[in-house]
Each structure stands twice: as structure tokens, then as C-alpha cells.
Amino acid sequence: MNQALTCPFCGLLCDDLGVESRAGRAEVTAAGCAQARALFPVPPQAQARIDGQAADWRAAAKAAAERLAAARRPSIAGLGCDLAGVRAALMLAERCDARVEHRHGAALAQELRATRRGGSLRTTLSELRNRADCVLFAGTRAAAHPRFFERCIEPREGLFGARQRRLILIGEAAQTAPESAALEHALAFPNAHLAEAVQLLRARLAGRRLDARHWHGIPIERFDALAAVLRAAHYGVAVWDAAELKPPHAELALRALYDLVAELNRDTRWAALPLGGNDGAAGAAAVCTWLAGRPPPLRYVHGAPQDALNADATDLVIWISAFDPQAAPPPDVPAVVLARADWRGGAAPAIFIPVAVPGVQRPGALVRLDEVPCLPLAAPAPADLPGVADVLDAVRAGLAGRSAHAAA
Ligand code: SF4
Structure with missing residues (x-):
């Protein structure tokens, strides 16, 4: 077995897995559970889409920025990603006065x-x-x-x-x-x-x-x-x-x-x-606390973070699910979905941007459920896909020159 790797697919972050790349897909060859064996194999590619039309991921990020600029109550939700992704989500939320919440935020x-x-x-x-x-x-x-x-x-x-x-x-x-x-x-x-x-x-x-x-x-x-x-x-x-x-x-x-x-x-x-701590929840809580002084859910108002314990109506959601292919965004809200290549979490969103899975296709880091260690994630099957942070940074760059804090 090659070097033991860390599994990102639940808050335990088991660090004893054997994983090999076969035909571009990661496969668990030692240790792991049924969940890990089902989620490690992820396609190396998928097509970004804008309103159902194929697009380059950068064009999709630019389109997402335009819709974000027009939104009055945007939210960045799901937040199933590594620490770098959460950090980028907060920077984007600060730029556009968005609500930030994790899909396990209620717990x-x-x-x-x-x-x-x-x-x-x-x-x-x-x-x-x-x-x-x-x-x-x-x-x-x-x-x-x-x-x-x-x-x-x-x-x-x-x-x-x-x-x-x-x-x-x-x-x-x-x-x-x-x-x-x-x-x-x-x-x-x-x-x-x-x-x-x-x-x-x-x-x-x-x-x-x-x-x-x-x-x-x-x-x-x-x-x-x-x-x-x-x-x-x-x-x-x-x-x-x-x-x-x-x-x-x-x-x-x-x-x-x-x-x-x-x-x-x-x-x-x-x-x-x-x-x-599943879906990166422990890391999301840690990064939000480090950078915004509070765990999710939170909201930026005029660039300042505030608690947001009560649900708000939202008119655009940026939904992040780099780990779970079935996590669905809230219904009846236009969605920009950043998710793993095999995402099938509901009807086709307004914009879909496939992202690399941290710990499978891209290195990263996550916090374990007991909040003690921050474990590094390897990339046993690297893919030519952007990370969540890459896409969110591109969306933020697309807001340059536009009115900040559009929802204020
Ligand atoms: S999903 Fe991964 S981290 Fe969770 S128990 Fe299975 S092998 Fe361990």
C-alpha cells in the first residue's frame, strides 16, 4: 500500500486509507468504509453550464458574478468544501453582503x-x-x-x-x-x-x-x-x-x-x-470563527459579519458541495452550483461549475470532528478541474468595479 491517505467524506477523517488511481479515478484499496468506496471514484472531468449551455468554467464564474451583482439577498450555502474554500466563500460574502451557511448549520x-x-x-x-x-x-x-x-x-x-x-x-x-x-x-x-x-x-x-x-x-x-x-x-x-x-x-x-x-x-x-463535522462542517465552523468571529450561519451587512440565526429569504444561492454528489440546494431559488463532477443533487441549476474534490483530486485541509487536528488532504487522482476557492475567487474578481454590498 502506498502512503496512507485521509478520507474527507465524514467528520472522522480516517487517515489510514489506501487509495490508488485507476483510469483517472481514485479507488479505495485498503481500509475505508462503504461510503468512502462509493465517493472516492469521481469522474476526472465534467462540463460547466450556463442555463444549460456548455461553457468554460471561467465564463461560468463571470456569469455567476453578473447574477450575484444583480441579487439583493444572495447566500453562499452548502459550504461542503475544504478550509481554502470556506475562506474564499467568506471573502466573497464580505464583498457582496451575502449570508453564509453550512448545510449542517442547524446542528x-x-x-x-x-x-x-x-x-x-x-x-x-x-x-x-x-x-x-x-x-x-x-x-x-x-x-x-x-x-x-x-x-x-x-x-x-x-x-x-x-x-x-x-x-x-x-x-x-x-x-x-x-x-x-x-x-x-x-x-x-x-x-x-x-x-x-x-x-x-x-x-x-x-x-x-x-x-x-x-x-x-x-x-x-x-x-x-x-x-x-x-x-x-x-x-x-x-x-x-x-x-x-x-x-x-x-x-x-x-x-x-x-x-x-x-x-x-x-x-x-x-x-x-x-x-x-460532516461535509467539512468542523472546518467551516473554525474558519468562520477565525475570520468572522462566529460560526455559520452568519451574514455580512455593509461588509461587517453578523449572526444570522433566523432564516432569510434569498434570491440567489451559491451552493457548494465538493464532497456529496447528492446535496441539493434549496428549492425555488436560482442556484449557482459548485460541485463535484458527478453531482446529481436536483434539477439543472442556472449555472453549474464542476470542482475538484479535496482529498481526491486536489490537496487541501479539513478539521476533524473533535476540532483538534487540522488534517492535510492529498490528491491521489489529480484532475484538471478548479478548486472551490479558485472559482469563488474568480467570481469575486468578476465583481470588481461593481457596486459593493449590493444587498444593503
Ligand atoms: S467516510 Fe471516510 S472518514 Fe468517514 S468513516 Fe468512512 S473512511 Fe472514515
């Missing part, structure tokens, strides 16, 4: 609001793998991160010797993946009740009296038993995925989980590990 915002209201005590994938003897899965089986169990849970030989782990699930009993067979389903209930269940667990941990003997049919003794298991752990990790929790209770559930982790630290050691 990002829920996490942010929950942590703002009391802080968070988090750990990393490495710490989980090396230290955890108890893992609490709260409303998730990590299905959006296919190798989570293989990479982080199954290895029992850590830096500090062999380790037995207790794996406990509370919340919904979604389909069991083969690698999650060791999960004990301690408390089964709909994820909509997660906030309530975790508050009840906290109350029992704190020794508070409850007059009720059952909660949604579950005897209170089951909460007591679980509280004892959590307290007995030497290094526990609570895992969840905000994308699997829906409003209006998601934020409450996240805050309750962070509080549970903090309270368990009075007796032993616990930390949180929120999953997420």
Missing part, C-alpha cells in the same frame, strides 16, 4: 447555543480510544460516521494498556449496525424525550427524591442503576450527534448532557464528544 448552531449557556468539557477521539472504560451513546449509534466503532471503540489496546469498555445507549433504538452489537440499550425512548431523561438521571445522581415510580413506562430503578454505572466509570465519555436531535428540545438535551458530564466529574472523570 452546529444547536451545539453552539448549548455550550454558550454553561460551557463544555470535551475530549478527543484519541482520548476516547485510549482511556474510556464507559461510553454513553445519547440518542445516537454514530451511524453518520461509519467507522466510529471500528476506529474509536473496538481497539482495546490503548496507550495505557488493555481496556474493557462498557457501551451504553439511551434514547432511540435505531437500526443496529454490526459493529454496535455490544451496545447495551439501557433506556429506550424517543429522542424527543432525551432532555427530560437526562434531567431525571441528573436528579437521581444528585440523590433527589422522585415521587413517580415510572417515567414513560420505565421504572425509576433503571435510572438509578444507570447512574451507578456512570459514576463507577474511571473515564467515561458521552457521545451524541446534534444532527439526530430535533428542535424544540435538542438544545435543552445538549445542555442537559453537558451538565450531566460536569456533574459526574465531581466523583470521577467524564467528558463529552459531540459527533458531527
